Amino acid sequence: MIEPPTRSATPQRELEPPERHPEAPAPGTVLPSHYENCVACGPSHPTGLRLVSTAGPEVSISGEFTVTADHQGAPGLAHGGVLALALDETLGGLSWLLRRPMVTGRLETDYIRPVPVGTTLFLTARCLGFAGRRMYAKAVGRLGPEGSVALRASAVFVVVPPEHFVEHGTDMTTEQVHDYEVNP
Numbered sequence: 078m079i080e081p082p083t084r085s086a087t088p089q090r091e092l093e094p095p096e097r098h099p100e101a102p103a104p105g106t107v108l109p110s111h112y113e114n115c116v117a118c119g120p121s122h123p124t125g126l127r128l129v130s131t132a133g134p135e136v137s138i139s140g141e142f143t144v145t146a147d148h149q150g151a152p153g154l155a156h157g158g159v160l161a162l163a164l165d166e167t168l169g170g171l172s173w174l175l176r177r178p179m180v181t182g183r184l185e186t187d188y189i190r191p192v193p194v195g196t197t198l199f200l201t202a203r204c205l206g207f208a209g210r211r212m213y214a215k216a217v218g219r220l221g222p223e224g225s226v227a228l229r230a231s232a233v234f235v236v237v238p239p240e241h242f243v244e245h246g247t248d249m250t251t252e253q254v255h256d257y258e259v260n261p
């Protein structure tokens with residue numbers, strides 16, 4: 078049997094520098110939810126994170142959400158999978174600034190401190206650059222705007238054609254995907 082190649086979220090060669098799209102939302106712009114039922118950012122999801130992302134400088138995003146009892150693993154503490162979800166969503170927000178549809182290929186997470194229920198977690202994600210269709214990025218999660226680092230992540234996102242979401246998802250038309258590419 079042929080083993081799949083070992084994959085890493087650390088770039089193996091020099092990256093093409095990221096370019097903020099000329100029509101990207103200005104730094105400080107709160108980004109709309111990309112889907113109202115998204116478990117990470119959707120305002121209609123009953124128990125989701127309701128994570129709010131904001132465009133940052135260069136190719137960066139900040140995100141915020143408050144851990145509730147719906148997000149527990151151990152009693153009173155956020156589940157690690159939920160924290161990975163928050164990192165994934167914040168990293169995914171980079172596509173708003175790059176104006177390229179992308180999906181997570183790999184997400185490597187370091188859990189550094191426990192995150193109690195009631196904490197507002199402050200996340201930032203930064204694009205490192207591209208190698209072909211691969212976008213490399215890093216993210217950090219803090220226990221307060223300037224607080225202790227609780228999480229770190231390195232990720233590879235893979236640029237996909239808009240049709241990816243139509244072909245593999247439901248209730249999505251090509252027009253809607255193109256709307257996502259050009260709004261806000």
Ligand SMILES: CCCCCCCCCCCC(=O)SCCNC(=O)CCNC(=O)[C@H](O)C(C)(C)COP(=O)(O)OP(=O)(O)OC[C@H]1O[C@@H](n2cnc3c(N)ncnc32)[C@H](O)[C@@H]1OP(=O)(O)O
Nearest residue numbers: 084165166169180181182183209210211233235242254257
């Ligand atoms: C309205 C809109 C809503 C927009 C909605 C926005 C939602 C945001 C949500 C946050 C983001 C998510 O959670 S997204 C959901 C979670 N992720 C997914 O569902 C992805 C599932 N996986 C896939 O669909 C596929 O494996 C792909 C698309 C990632 C790759 O498949 P492919 O298109 O056939 O391409 P492939 O040739 O395999 O790979 C292309 C290049 O990427 C590299 N590559 C592929 N996978 C990996 C990997 N895990 N780690 C490192 N590198 C990788 C390959 O080596 C190759 O490099 P080279 O040979 O070219 O050098």
